[in-house]
Structure formats: structure tokens, C-alpha cells
Amino acid sequence: MAEPYRLIAAEVSLYSGKARAYLRYKQLPFEELFASRKVLQTIVRPKTGLTMIPVLLTPAGDAVQDTTAIIDYLEARHPERSVYPDTPVLRLASLLLELYGDEWLVMPAMHYRWHYKRANMGLILSEFGEIVAPRLPKLLRPLAGLPIATYFGGNYGRALGINADNRDAIERSYEAFLVDFDAHLGEHPFLLGARPSVGDFGFMGPLYAHLYRDPAPGELMRRLAPRVAGWVERMNAPAPGGAPGGGAVGFVGSDEPPRSLDPIFRRLFTEHWPVVADTIAAVDRWVRAHPDKPRISRFVGEHRFTIEGATTTRWIQSFTQWMAQRPLDAYEALAPEDRVRANRWLARVGGSGKLAVRPPTRVERVDNRLVPA
Ligand SMILES: N[C@@H](CCC(=O)N[C@@H](CS)C(=O)NCC(=O)O)C(=O)O
Structure with missing residues (x-):
């Protein structure tokens, strides 16, 4: 059997959720390698020059960082079940949606994770602690996670422009988005029809690790937009979007994004x-x-x-x-x-x-x- 791909990732990481769901959808054999500090220092940094995840390690010896680069690397080698619609307007729409998920929905993701500390920090500190000191007893891990949580939790606001002036606005915008996406999912199982496109994977980054999995926004999603929570679960299933091997399921019939x-x-x-x-x-x-x-x-x-x-x-x-x-x-x-x-x-x-x-x-x-x- 062919050597599997390896994905250096973590459940708590935003972009890991995008790459993991993609690999599952493509039905490519892969192993997930937990992105502990040691893995970051001994594999990720030397092979990519960055301390960023996820990273795909390939049987050919390549190390690919950035989820978009990972998707394009794999699409070139495994074109079946493509996540790119082959009609031009749907393809354009899927790329815009990926951009929006990757680069804009990151804002509510960060806001809800770090602003609702009381609800979220138990899970986050313990998972950050696992990155730093995976061998530490579970009870002590949150302490080890505190320095990186302080780093991320202390910097996101200035970098992304999230503060007391616009917190309510970010919540209004995100809640409206949730309601809109939920209504759409009443008509189609994925963004552009009956199978996921690259746009769905772009959405999956922020909508999984932070907005579904963190306790405070997770409760909000399940309450306001249960179909969005169902979509997250579908996207994480072993072969979301139809029969193994691709089947007949497809994007919407005409080359026009759904109304x-x-x-x-x-x-x-x-x-x-x-x-x-x-x-x-x-x-x-x-x-x-x-x-x-x-x-x-x-x-x-x-x-x-x-x-x-x-x-x-x-x-x-x-x-x-x-x-x-x-x-x-x-x-x-x-x-x-x-x-x-x-x-x-x-x-x-x-x-x-x-x-x-x-x-x-x-x-x-x-x-x-x-x-x-
Ligand atoms: N656009 C990249 C972003 C990767 C990224 O920002 N990963 C986060 C974790 S989800 C990270 O490693 N951040 C560390 C840093 O920003 O220094 C992708 O799609 O992979």
C-alpha cells in the first residue's frame, strides 16, 4: 500500500480543520501528527522556515505549508472529487468563498474564542498545554498552555482590529451570517450544491476549531444555526458529499451560484x-x-x-x-x-x-x- 500523507495539525488550530476535512473528503490515506512544540521545532521549522500549521508531509518528501498550497498540491496529484467546480462562474464563486472563510471569518473566530474566556479557557489552555508539554499530566497542562494562550489572546485584537468599539458589531455580523448560512443549508447540503467546493473548506477553518468546538460560540452555533453545526459535522465525516469515489453528486446544475x-x-x-x-x-x-x-x-x-x-x-x-x-x-x-x-x-x-x-x-x-x- 502507498505510504500515507502526514498532516501536522492540531484540533485547536483554525487552518488545521480546513486541511483535515479536505483530506477526508478526497479519501486520501493520511495520518495526523500532533503539532507539539517538539514537532514544530524539529520538523515544521526546519522544513518550511515557518512555525505555522498545518503542514502536509508527502511520501515524495515534500513539506507543504498553507492550506491553499496543500489543496493545490493534492488536486494536481489526485484530480478525482475535485473541489474546484469546472464551470467558470461557480469556480469564481468558490474562490471568493474560500477567501472569505480564510481571511474574514477568522475575525469572529478569534473574537469568540478569546473574549468569552470563562467558558472557553478550560479547553483552550489544556490544548495549548498539550502542544507545549504533551507528556505533562492532564491536570497540569493548562499551566503549560498559559504562555502561548497569553501570546495569542493578547495580540489578536490589535492585529485583526477587534476591540470594545466593534465587538458588538462583529457579533451582529457573525450572527447574521450564521442565520443566512443556516437558511442556505435548508436548500443545499454544501455552499455550491451537493458536494463541497474549496469554499466549504475555507469556511471550515474558522467554523470548526473555534466557532463549533469552543464552548461559547459552539453553543451559539447550535442554538442559532443548527444546520451550520450539521454542516460542520458533515464536513468532518469520512467522505462528506456523497458516495465514495465521487458518485453522481455534483455542484448546482447551472453555472450560477444559488440565490x-x-x-x-x-x-x-x-x-x-x-x-x-x-x-x-x-x-x-x-x-x-x-x-x-x-x-x-x-x-x-x-x-x-x-x-x-x-x-x-x-x-x-x-x-x-x-x-x-x-x-x-x-x-x-x-x-x-x-x-x-x-x-x-x-x-x-x-x-x-x-x-x-x-x-x-x-x-x-x-x-x-x-x-x-
Ligand atoms: N494561511 C495559512 C495560515 C496558517 C496559520 O496561520 N496557522 C496558524 C494556526 S491555525 C499558526 O500556525 N499561527 C502561528 C503564527 O501565526 O505565528 C494556511 O492556510 O495554512
């Missing part, structure tokens, strides 16, 4: 897209201001952003542009007749004109770091 997703796309274009557009401008400014730097900094300044009427400041993350280039490229590549259909759909969801932009400075990932292309 029940309109409120989610509208929110994407109202809340998230201004941040994306601003990030593209900031990356360009940063690269012009640092002509001698081969790599682009992870953070390229600060900007103001607005969610549900509340405006505050966040750090601009250059990585967001790399993710945004995917739907922008998909839009750019549309044949004229497909573009007419895409524009009709975009007009319906508040996205008119928004994808017809070319980043003045493109970025690419080389050795897991962003560089100007």
Missing part, C-alpha cells in the same frame, strides 16, 4: 472587499517603499475598516493579497460570454466592478514567503 447565498456574498462585498482592495494598494506601496527587500513583510501597515457601522484600525496582512489574486485571476480569465453571466450575478450581490482590478504589484509564494512576482 440563497446572495446575503453571504453581499456581506463579503460590503465588509470584506474594502479591506481586500486596501490591502492590494498597501502591498504596492510597501513594495515600492522597500525596493531592496526581497521578501514582503507579513504586515504592511495599518488601515481603518468598518463592520456593521463600527470603524476601527487593523494591521494590513500582505497574505490576503495572495489569496485575493485567485478569484481576481479567475475573473480575468473569463471568456466574454461567461463574463456577462458573472457580471449579472455580481450586480445582484453588490460586486459590480469590484473584480475588474489588477493588483499593481502581484505577489507569489517562494519558499513559503511572499515576494513580488
